[in-house]
Amino acid sequence: MQSFETWIREVRREFHRNPELSFQEHDTQARIMSILEELGIGCRKIADTGIIAEIRGTSSGPCIAIRSDTDALAAHEVLSSRNKDYISQNPGVMHACGHDGHMAIVLGVARIMKEKRKEICGTVRFIFQPAEEVPPGGAVRVIEEGGLEGVDAIIGLHIFGDVDIGQINIRAGPLMASSNRFTLKIFGKGGHHAIPDMCIDPIQIAAEFISSLKPAVSQRVDTSDHVLGFGTVNSGKQFNRSPDELELVGSFRTFDDDDIDTIEQIMTDLLDSLMHSYSKEGMEGVPSYDLNVYRGYPVLFNDPAFTERAFKLLKTKFENVNPHAAPIFGAEDFAYYLQEVPGMYTIVGTRNVEKGIVEGNHSSSFDIDEDVLLSGVELLYSLATDFLKNSGEYLE
Structure with a gap:
């Protein structure tokens, strides 16, 4: 041998x-x-x-x-x-x-x-x-x-x-760390950019969500104990039209399984607030969202x-x-x-x-x-x- x-x-x-x-x-x-x-x-x-x-x-x-x-x-x-x-x-x-x-x-x-x-x-x-x-x-x-x-x-x-x-x-x-993936769909009301009062732009909502989420999480979970990022953002096909919906996919990792619940709750609270602030009289049911967090390895x-x-x-x-x-x-x-x-x-x-x-x-x-x-x-x-x-x- x-x-x-x-x-x-x-x-x-x-x-x-x-x-x-x-x-x-x-x-x-x-x-x-x-x-x-x-x-x-x-x-x-x-x-x-x-x-x-x-x-x-x-x-x-x-x-x-x-x-x-x-x-x-x-x-x-x-x-x-x-x-x-x-x-x-x-x-x-x-x-x-x-x-x-x-x-x-x-x-x-x-x-x-x-x-x-x-x-x-x-x-x-x-x-x-x-x-x-x-x-x-x-x-x-x-x-x-x-x-x-x-x-x-x-x-x-x-x-x-x-x-x-x-x-x-x-x-x-x-x-x-734990590894976790999330998908977010934001539903608005599409329309021409020339008449913004008739639209609810999901891209604008997503932009505020993206810019606000990391600071919000860092206030509750130490920056050394988590990472969070956005992988894809997909929406729209026309340069002068607000789309009806948007899909965003990202991930986050933590060293404490309890922090997974915390981050998911922060996402939900932020989205609820955004849905309220972007709502318009006479436009029932929008904006709205569908958030799914998929837990990977613990x-x-x-x-x-x-x-x-x-x-x-x-x-x-x-x-x-x-x-x-x-x-x-x-x-x-x-x-x-x-x-x-x-x-x-x-x-x-x-x-x-x-x-x-x-x-x-x-x-x-x-x-x-x-x-x-x-x-x-x-x-x-x-x-x-x-x-x-x-x-x-x-x-x-």
Whole structure:
């Protein structure tokens, strides 16, 4: 068998060459299952294109799950001197968020666990989850289909291109944000610009809503605890006519699920006020609006006791572990698992200026420093085996 370092690098590159979009990871699923079979690890399908595998130790004990996501992004990868041997062979699809590395790392942990099975006191479950990139995501399906049954804790990691190689960021409590999308339709009364008294202009109402919303939210939710933006505004087809309606789409993110309710209420109050101020005598039923807030992934909340014990372990094995990392506005459906069982999600850096690896996640030039593969394996393997031996200290 190849050396571990060569093997895990080739596994990562194979996945990188063959990316697949969310819930289309059929070849990825087949390859993961074949690798697990080569390692002598039984597995089964879950959530259409996902996989569950387990290694049971020779003595009884708790069960810890280790999760990897498997899907890629709709992006066309840019050729470079670095990726020429493993650039995506699926035009318009690319592993631009490190999921190829995640799969290789978790398979690497599985390989070591299998080799050291006699030392395991308990069970390690490996979850290869589809469709992290597209809400509602694959985690919900995994949970609904029993993927966490019998699991006492769960861990996972994410490779980040804006964090230096060798850096490990953890945080008790909220580490990643909720993601929420909203659509707003504003209904007015269309007509010629020459007779404004006969019109109620939804564009004018939307302009005031857009200019007023961010200041209104910032008065109630600290600016460091939320982001809010407008993505599309669509209305009208004629330069000299006020349209009858307008559609606006945007999103916001928070680190507290209660703030979602607050922001939605601020939107509603502002719109109610605007409907009143723009109303005109004799024009019944307008202006009016239809607001829908679609909640995406919830806040990713690391279990405090688990994270505290994890830090005590990780600082003995790695030089750069930050236990007070700032929360980030990225969102992750790993958050759903942490609503069900205790555990922790970790950010590992891959940025290496000397190697020219400086692009952030989702860039069409994103790549990883493959040294992160070995450190990722050590991180997850160390946490899993320590948990199985000392679960009481993680689950206080």
